[in-house]
Amino acid sequence: MSLQLDKLRITQDGREMVSLDLTVAAGEVLTLMGPSGCGKSTALAAIIGALPPAFKMTGHIHLGGKDVTNVPTFKRRMGLLFQDDVLFPHLSVGGNLGFGLPRGTPDRDARIAEALSAAGLDGMGKRDPATLSGGQRARVALMRTLLSAPHALLLDEPFSKLDAGLRDQMRAFTFAQARDLPTILVTHDIEDARAAGGRVLSVTGTSIS
Amino acid sequence: MIRAAPGLVVALMALPVAAGLAGAVLPAFGYFPALGGADFSLAPWRDLAAWPGLGSAVRLSIVTGLGATVISLAITLLIVAAWQGTRSFRVVTSLLAPLLSLPHAAAAFGLAFLIAPSGWVARALSPWATGWDRPPDLLIVNDQAGLALIAGLVLKEVPFLMLMTLAALGQTDSARRMAVARSLGYGRVMGWAKTVLPAVYRQIRLPVFAVLAYSMSVVDVALILGPTRPNTLAVQVLDWMTAPDLTLRFTASAGAVLQLLLVLGALAVWILAERIVAARGRLWAGRGARGQMLDTPLRTLVALPMAFIGLGVGLGLTGLALWSVAGLWRFPDLLPQSYGLRVWTDQSAQLVGLGRTTALLAGLSALIALVLTIAHLQAGASRLVKVIYIPLLVPQIAFLPGLSALGLWLGLDGTLGAVLAVHLVFVLPYVALSLSDPWQAWDHRAGLAASALGAGPWRVLVAVRLPMILRALCIAFAVGFATSVAQYLPTLLIGAGRVGTLTTEAVALAASGNRRLIGVWAVMQMALPMVVFALALALPALIARRRRGLKVA
Numbered sequence: 130m131s132l133q134l135d136k137l138r139i140t141q142d143g144r145e146m147v148s149l150d151l152t153v154a155a156g157e158v159l160t161l162m163g164p165s166g167c168g169k170s171t172a173l174a175a176i177i178g179a180l181p182p183a184f185k186m187t188g189h190i191h192l193g194g195k196d197v198t199n200v201p202t203f204k205r206r207m208g209l210l211f212q213d214d215v216l217f218p219h220l221s222v223g224g225n226l227g228f229g230l231p232r233g234t235p236d237r238d239a240r241i242a243e244a245l246s247a248a249g250l251d252g253m254g255k256r257d258p259a260t261l262s263g264g265q266r267a268r269v270a271l272m273r274t275l276l277s278a279p280h281a282l283l284l285d286e287p288f289s290k291l292d293a294g295l296r297d298q299m300r301a302f303t304f305a306q307a308r309d310l311p312t313i314l315v316t317h318d319i320e321d322a323r324a325a326g327g328r329v330l331s332v333t334g335t336s337i338s
Numbered sequence: 339m340i341r342a343a344p345g346l347v348v349a350l351m352a353l354p355v356a357a358g359l360a361g362a363v364l365p366a367f368g369y370f371p372a373l374g375g376a377d378f379s380l381a382p383w384r385d386l387a388a389w390p391g392l393g394s395a396v397r398l399s400i401v402t403g404l405g406a407t408v409i410s411l412a413i414t415l416l417i418v419a420a421w422q423g424t425r426s427f428r429v430v431t432s433l434l435a436p437l438l439s440l441p442h443a444a445a446a447f448g449l450a451f452l453i454a455p456s457g458w459v460a461r462a463l464s465p466w467a468t469g470w471d472r473p474p475d476l477l478i479v480n481d482q483a484g485l486a487l488i489a490g491l492v493l494k495e496v497p498f499l500m501l502m503t504l505a506a507l508g509q510t511d512s513a514r515r516m517a518v519a520r521s522l523g524y525g526r527v528m529g530w531a532k533t534v535l536p537a538v539y540r541q542i543r544l545p546v547f548a549v550l551a552y553s554m555s556v557v558d559v560a561l562i563l564g565p566t567r568p569n570t571l572a573v574q575v576l577d578w579m580t581a582p583d584l585t586l587r588f589t590a591s592a593g594a595v596l597q598l599l600l601v602l603g604a605l606a607v608w609i610l611a612e613r614i615v616a617a618r619g620r621l622w623a624g625r626g627a628r629g630q631m632l633d634t635p636l637r638t639l640v641a642l643p644m645a646f647i648g649l650g651v652g653l654g655l656t657g658l659a660l661w662s663v664a665g666l667w668r669f670p671d672l673l674p675q676s677y678g679l680r681v682w683t684d685q686s687a688q689l690v691g692l693g694r695t696t697a698l699l700a701g702l703s704a705l706i707a708l709v710l711t712i713a714h715l716q717a718g719a720s721r722l723v724k725v726i727y728i729p730l731l732v733p734q735i736a737f738l739p740g741l742s743a744l745g746l747w748l749g750l751d752g753t754l755g756a757v758l759a760v761h762l763v764f765v766l767p768y769v770a771l772s773l774s775d776p777w778q779a780w781d782h783r784a785g786l787a788a789s790a791l792g793a794g795p796w797r798v799l800v801a802v803r804l805p806m807i808l809r810a811l812c813i814a815f816a817v818g819f820a821t822s823v824a825q826y827l828p829t830l831l832i833g834a835g836r837v838g839t840l841t842t843e844a845v846a847l848a849a850s851g852n853r854r855l856i857g858v859w860a861v862m863q864m865a866l867p868m869v870v871f872a873l874a875l876a877l878p879a880l881i882a883r884r885r886r887g888l889k890v891a
Contacts, residue, residue: 179786202789203798209790215783218887219805228801229791259886277791 130155130193132176132207132281132311137188139168139175146184147172147332153281153311158304158325160314161332168332169315173283176313177209178202192280208279208310210287210303214270216258222269223254229273244272247306264295271303282312288321300324343713344723347766350710351725354741354763355732359598361740365591372747373584382588386596389589391568394482398564399571399600402484403554406491407608411546413492413647414499416640418507419530420633422516430644431504437497437651439816439871441824443845444864446490446562447856448654450479451661453486456669458657464670473669480566487564491556493650495549496643499542505775506541510534527636528629536619543612548730550608551601555733558826558841562848571597572735579739579831590739598736605731655864662857681854688843689862696823696839696866699754703761704818707769708811714770715777716799726767734764734827742831752836760828761821769818776810806888809878816874820867840866 132153139147146168153159161169174180176190179202189198197205216225226241234240245254248268250261258266267287274282287303288296304312304325314325322329322337329337364370368379386392421427451457456473464470479486512534519529560570569577571593578590661667665676682689741760745751780803788798804811829842844859882888 177786177790179789201794202786203792203794205790206792207790209787211783211787213783215781215787216887217784217788217802217806218885219808219882228788228793231792257885257887273791279790283790 130280130309130311132313133191134176135189135191137172137175137190138186139171139180140185141183145333147175149330149332149334150188151330151334153313155311156309158307158312158314158327160316160322160325160327160329162316162319162322162329162337163331164317169317170285172332173209173285173313173315177207177283178205206278206280208274208277208282210270210274210282210284212286212290214258214263214266216266216270216273218259220258221254222250222256222258222261225258225269226254226273226276229275229277231278240276244276248272248302263291264299267291267295267299268302271306275306279310282307282310284312284314284316286316286318286321289316289318296320297324340713340717343710343717347710347714347770348723348725350763350766351728354760355728355737357744358737358739358741359732361743362591362594362598362736363740365588365740365743366595368588370588370591370743372743373587375588382592385589386592389568389574391574392571394565394568395571395574396596396600398484399554399597400604402487402491402564402570403550403601403604404608405484405488406495406553407546407550409488410492410495410499410549413496413640413643414503415531415535416527416636417496417500417644418503419527419535420637420640422507422512422530431500433648434497434501434504435813435816435871435875436868437494437647438501439820439867440494440651440655441820441841441863441867442490442494442556443558443562443824443826443841444658444860445494445651445654446559447844447848447860448658449486449490449493449650450562451657451853451857452650452654453489454479458653458672461670461672470670479563482565484565484570487556487560487570489650490559490563491553492643493647494559495553496647499545499549502542502545503538506538507534508775509541510537512538523628523630525628525630525633527632528627532623536616544724544727544731547605547608548727550604551731551733554601554604555597555735557735558845561845571600572733575735575739576827576830579742587739587743594736594739597733601731601733601736655861658857658860658864660857661853662861664854664857681858685855685858689840689858692838692840692843693862693866695754695837696841699758699761699829699839700819700822700866700870703758703765703822704769704815706762707766707818708773708815710766711770711773711814712799712804715774726770729763730767738827738831742834745832746834751832752834754837757829757833757837760832761825764825764828765818765821768821769814772817773810773814776807780807808881809888812874812878816867816871819870823863823867 134149134151137147137149138145149172151159161172163169171180171184175184175186178200180186189196191197192205192207217228220228222245223241226244227237230237230240241254245251248265248271250265250268253261258269261269284303288299291299300321301324314321316322331337365375366382368375368377368381417430421430453459455476455478460468460470460473468474515533516529519533520526524532555572557572557576560573564570564573568574575590575593575597578586578593660674662681663677663679664674665678667674738760742751745756750756784802784806785798788802793801823839824841826841826845829837829839833842840859840863844856844863847856847859850856
């Protein structure tokens with residue numbers, strides 16, 4: 130399974146914002162870096178299929194050899210993590226994890242318990258997400274995404290709102306959990322890029338080191 | 339269905355109004371074949387002009403409409419300017435919901451009971467201050483100048499405008515504007531008027547227009563508090579509409595068209611006045627007066643109307659409840675000598691019957707309006723269409739008579755379905771107004787997160803968005819419910835006397851002067867929407883009890 134951006138170009142009012150032509154292999158973490166406003170989040174929005182109508186996109190996106198350029202977000206099978214955890218406030222921790230698990234999955238409870246355990250949250254399935262710490266919530270959000278069995282992972286500055294100490298932990302945890310997936314990380318923090326350990330590019334495809 | 343929703347909403351708002359207006363304009367010029375009017379003529383206008391009360395009716399419509407609007411707007415803006423951000427302000431705003439759910443008629447009855455010559459105000463002052471040992475022969479309620487009518491309207495319009503202003507404040511960056519003005523040395527009220535008001539007013543313009551149109555042409559409040567000899571124009575049109583002599587329908591139609599023209603004229607004057615005030619205001623703002631000394635006196639000053647509204651409604655409703663259980667109650671005693679439930683038991687069968695119809699109409703219309711609004715918003719209508727204001731801007735008395743004639747012609751008048759449909763025309767705008775802001779305020783990333791997890795549009799709507807805005811949904815439902823309960827004219831005209839509600843029954847009793855009977859019906863009329871409002875606030879709070887992340891403001 131690999132994620133290929135085939136001559137992906139995004140323009141706004143004729144001005145080029147993003148230009149990427151590359152393939153992310155399974156298990157590779159590609160980092161897109163740049164200051165805020167440079168179009169990093171726009172690139173992610175395009176890859177996941179939620180580009181605001183003000184932008185124009187050309188090129189193709191392939192996931193596992195399939196062209197998903199015109200596939201709606203909910204059928205794309207790409208996991209997405211935001212700066213904030215965006216846990217659903219009306220559901221319990223277990224309910225949030227269950228939301229990610231595809232319907233018809235056997236042994237749902239066992240899978241959820243397993244995910245909780247992997248996140249160091251044994252037995253906390255019934256808890257209100259609002260009562261968890263920031264780091265715990267971030268781990269639940271990651272496990273929720275992984276339970277949906279994505280074929281690629283997109284990370285939109287997911288560590289920037291965590292405390293410095295938690296950040297290292299969460300980076301290690303995230304990259305360990307995502308080890309088999311093609312992953313694109315968007316960040317302005319060079320430490321994130323170093324921890325990811327892969328190529329580092331700008332949104333126009335130039336290499337940054 | 340979702341794709342058809344915006345068109346459906348527009349049709350539902352515009353078509354009945356257009357059909358109703360056509361049904362008023364044609365007979366106003368003599369054309370109404372079913373009643374023998376086959377040719378166009380100006381006879382209806384000559385008959386209207388021959389009515390001796392016309393001059394005062396026109397004057398009353400203009401004076402009460404403009405008076406109630408100017409006073410309500412001034413009180414609302416002053417309260418917000420002087421008190422925004424304080425503890426007292428939060429207390430006041432928390433009282434808005436119950437005030438809004440109160441039907442106009444119940445508020446009007448409460449005020450009438452309070453200020454009538456035999457009401458609590460006179461009792462409290464008698465005989466020690468006034469020397470009265472029997473109710474004085476004074477025309478306080480139903481006064482010729484329409485002052486009681488204006489007071490009754492202000493009581494209900496201030497909460498409405500206040501709610502609209504609060505919603506507008508959230509979209510106008512008011513906190514930062516105020517911070518800048520205050521740091522430049524401006525007083526609270528002066529700074530608000532010069533920096534926040536221009537942005538806020540732009541947002542509340544249509545609601546202000548609606549208040550003006552409503553106040554000029556209201557029927558139920560005018561039947562309770564307005565002058566009687568002559569009536570207000572709207573009440574007179576209703577009289578002609580419901581008279582046994584069917585030829586009077588032509589005069590009624592001419593009156594309805596005149597009422598519409600008066601409202602349009604008043605709106606034009608208002609818009610002209612807006613321009614003048616805006617131009618003068620810009621000059622005034624540029625001169626830099628800080629007005630620091632104004633805050634304390636204005637705060638004190640505006641506390642008076644606040645107290646008037648709070649006491650007027652609170653004591654008025656208490657008075658209604660007390661009269662409904664009063665036995666013997668002599669003037670000038672402050673409390674009845676005996677109590678009893680006789681009137682309640684006498685009326686119980688009817689109360690239950692009409693209460694059930696009222697609740698059914700209100701529940702169904704609110705539910706349908708909620709579904710239509712959600713579908714409309716879900717279809718991507720990012721902003722509410724202005725069409726939603728049409729039923730609020732065109733006076734009910736101008737288009738409902740024509741609509742009822744249409745219903746008669748189609749054989750639909752007097753059916754529950756027809757009444758439900760016409761309620762929906764007025765319920766939908768309020769439900770949509772109430773839901774649109776919370777709908778927009780929802781964090782769209784939750785939807786994107788759910789999509790990325792594999793949830794399709796329906797699942798995002800049903801399993802994520804709606805549960806997250808549950809509180810707003812419940813409140814919108816309650817607003818719609820209260821709006822339906824309060825409808826008098828639509829129920830009366832489209833129900834054709836065969837569909838009655840608590841409101842039509844209560845208002846019909848206005849002329850009877852039977853305080854105990856009015857008390858019973860008015861209490862029922864106000865209790866029903868209040869119970870629903872209480873449930874609408876309690877239910878989400880109960881569900882959100884174990885979910886701190888759900889906003890319970």
